[in-house]
Amino acid sequence: xxxxxxxxxxxxxxxxxxxxxxxxxxxxxxxxxxxxxxxxxxxxxxxxxxxxxxxxxxxxxxxxxxxxxxxxxxxxxxxxxxxxxxxxxxxxxxxxxxxxxxxxxxxxxxxxxxxxxxxxxxxxxxxxxxxxxxxxxxxxxxxxxxxxxxxxxxxxxxxxxxxxxxxxxxxxxxxxxxxxxxxxxxxxxxxxxxxxxxxxxxxxxxxxxxxxxxxxxxxxxxxxxxxxxxx
Amino acid sequence: xxxxxxxxxxxxxxxxxxxxxxxxxxxxxxxxxxxxxxxxxxxxxxxxxxxxxxxxxxxxxxxxxxxxxxxxxxxxxxxxxxxxxxxxxxxxxxxxxxxxxxxxxxxxxxxxxxxxxxxxxxxxxxxxxxxxxxxxxxxxxxxxxxxxxxxxxxxxxxxxxxxxxxxxxxxxxxxxxxxxxxxxxxxxxxxxxxxxxxxxxxxxxxxxxxxxxxxxxxxxxxxxxxxxxxxxxxxxxxxxxxxxxx
Ligand SMILES: Nc1ncnc2c1ncn2[C@@H]1O[C@H](COP(=O)(O)OP(=O)(O)OP(=O)(O)O)[C@@H](O)[C@H]1O
Ligand SMILES: [Mg+2]
Numbered sequence: 001x002x003x004x005x006x007x008x009x010x011x012x013x014x015x016x017x018x019x020x021x022x023x024x025x026x027x028x029x030x031x032x033x034x035x036x037x038x039x040x041x042x043x044x045x046x047x048x049x050x051x052x053x054x055x056x057x058x059x060x061x062x063x064x065x066x067x068x069x070x071x072x073x074x075x076x077x078x079x080x081x082x083x084x085x086x087x088x089x090x091x092x093x094x095x096x097x098x099x100x101x102x103x104x105x106x107x108x109x110x111x112x113x114x115x116x117x118x119x120x121x122x123x124x125x126x127x128x129x130x131x132x133x134x135x136x137x138x139x140x141x142x143x144x145x146x147x148x149x150x151x152x153x154x155x156x157x158x159x160x161x162x163x164x165x166x167x168x169x170x171x172x173x174x175x176x177x178x179x180x181x182x183x184x185x186x187x188x189x190x191x192x193x194x195x196x197x198x199x200x201x202x203x204x205x206x207x208x209x210x211x212x213x214x215x216x217x218x219x220x221x222x223x224x225x226x227x228x229x230x231x
Numbered sequence: 232x233x234x235x236x237x238x239x240x241x242x243x244x245x246x247x248x249x250x251x252x253x254x255x256x257x258x259x260x261x262x263x264x265x266x267x268x269x270x271x272x273x274x275x276x277x278x279x280x281x282x283x284x285x286x287x288x289x290x291x292x293x294x295x296x297x298x299x300x301x302x303x304x305x306x307x308x309x310x311x312x313x314x315x316x317x318x319x320x321x322x323x324x325x326x327x328x329x330x331x332x333x334x335x336x337x338x339x340x341x342x343x344x345x346x347x348x349x350x351x352x353x354x355x356x357x358x359x360x361x362x363x364x365x366x367x368x369x370x371x372x373x374x375x376x377x378x379x380x381x382x383x384x385x386x387x388x389x390x391x392x393x394x395x396x397x398x399x400x401x402x403x404x405x406x407x408x409x410x411x412x413x414x415x416x417x418x419x420x421x422x423x424x425x426x427x428x429x430x431x432x433x434x435x436x437x438x439x440x441x442x443x444x445x446x447x448x449x450x451x452x453x454x455x456x457x458x459x460x461x462x463x464x465x466x467x468x469x470x471x472x473x474x475x476x477x
Contacts, residue, residue: 123285124322124381128336128388129312138335142326220326220368 009190021177022198028163028173031095033156036102043107044114065104071165073097078169094166105155113148114140146217153210157203174198235261235296235392235423236282242290243277251277253447262421266434269444270470275427279394282425283314296391312340315385315393319401321377323369330365333384341388355383359413375406382413392423399430429474435459443467
């Protein structure tokens with residue numbers, strides 16, 4: 001039995017190689033979520049569109065993506081597609097896989113958020129002369145956001161952790177770099193605990209941010225908080 | 232005088248089999264107050280929503296002042312910015328304060344500056360007796376207060392006509408008067424109004440004409456006094472006796 005190595009643990013807690021890996025994880029999450037929200041909006045609007053073809057395509061897309069594991073998708077994109085002449089770099093393959101997944105899951109979240117806004121709201125917005133775009137921007141989206149933020153926040157949390165799957169196609173994010181170091185140093189427990197702590201740090205930071213965003217979009221719904229703000 | 236609102240042989244279907252509006256015709260002159268009543272499901276809400284194009288129609292013609300509502304090239308947002316509408320369930324924007332509710336159309340649709348919009352809003356709040364509530368959110372207000380804000384929101388656009396769809400029927404009895412008072416004042420100032428309501432007291436006080444609808448048809452369109460004294464159709468007689476009884 002080797003026992004727990006405190007010195008090694010603290011050394012790797014501040015190791016730049018691992019720290020860079022964590023930064024990559026963070027960057028992947030930000031990129032995947034940002035592009036995922038945009039693509040998710042597109043898929044959601046297609047799904048809700050009165051045109052059958054559009055909504056069928058959107059339905060097929062979410063069915064396909066949600067019905068298969070990200071791990072398999074990544075391997076197909078990175079390892080499989082070159083077989084038919086389509087080549088992506090590790091980073092490209094990772095981003096494509098992550099964004100495709102987020103778009104599929106987020107589109108469902110966004111769709112239910114938009115449908116939760118009562119019909120009266122769109123009539124009221126139109127009645128003052130708003131165009132459809134203005135109505136979406138000033139009336140529907142902010143109200144849908146209140147419903148969307150909590151599950152969207154869960155998705156961000158999930159995405160921070162899911163990026164680790166990309167280590168399988170040798171994406172150099174936090175988990176991959178941890179594994180590389182373990183190969184060299186054999187401090188299995190210490191290094192995995194360090195990695196876990198970094199994940200925990202990032203998900204906790206996001207938790208705090210999410211709570212602030214929820215408070216912002218909750219205005220007009222929580223009488224006590226609103227009354228306090230008016231004082 | 233040139234009419235303000237014209238509906239000419241308006242037909243509307245929901246789906247293929249159900250005709251909600253059957254050749255409805257109606258003319259409202261500037262400054263006129265027309266009350267529309269009739270049994271539930273007779274098509275009153277549908278009719279009034281057609282006037283500002285919230286519901287499309289399949290036949291006939293609708294125009295407001297010089298604007299065709301039913302034309303294929305009509306800019307509906309522009310038309311609607313000139314026609315105020317007040318709904319049964321108020322439909323204030325819940326994520327905005329009272330002031331923001333009244334400002335949003337002014338700034339985003341009419342292009343007024345924030346300062347102009349806020350000045351206008353303050354004046355309107357004074358007028359509907361809601362000055363103390365400018366910074367509250369809709370959820371903090373009673374139904375009657377919300378409806379007065381909804382009226383102010385519509386008036387902020389300087390409308391040439393106002394449409395009301397049962398503005399008091401979702402209110403507790405003690406709040407009905409505060410809303411009707413605002414509407415009576417508006418009528419007395421010469422606003423052109425189409426009002427779907429069963430408040431016959433209001434109709435008696437300010438209506439010029441009463442339109443009675445049943446089964447998607449305009450059954451009766453008569454001057455107010457005539458309507459209350461001796462309705463022409465049997466259906467209107469039955470309807471009146473029902474709502475005046477309770
Ligand atoms: N979107 C819709 N799709 C199908 N049918 C509808 C729709 N909206 C209304 N209807 C039907 O059209 C008829 C007229 O409805 P409308 O709301 O205009 O009646 P109303 O006179 O305003 O009734 P109420 O006094 O209950 O408000 C009703 O039978 C209603 O069920
Ligand atoms: Mg109705």
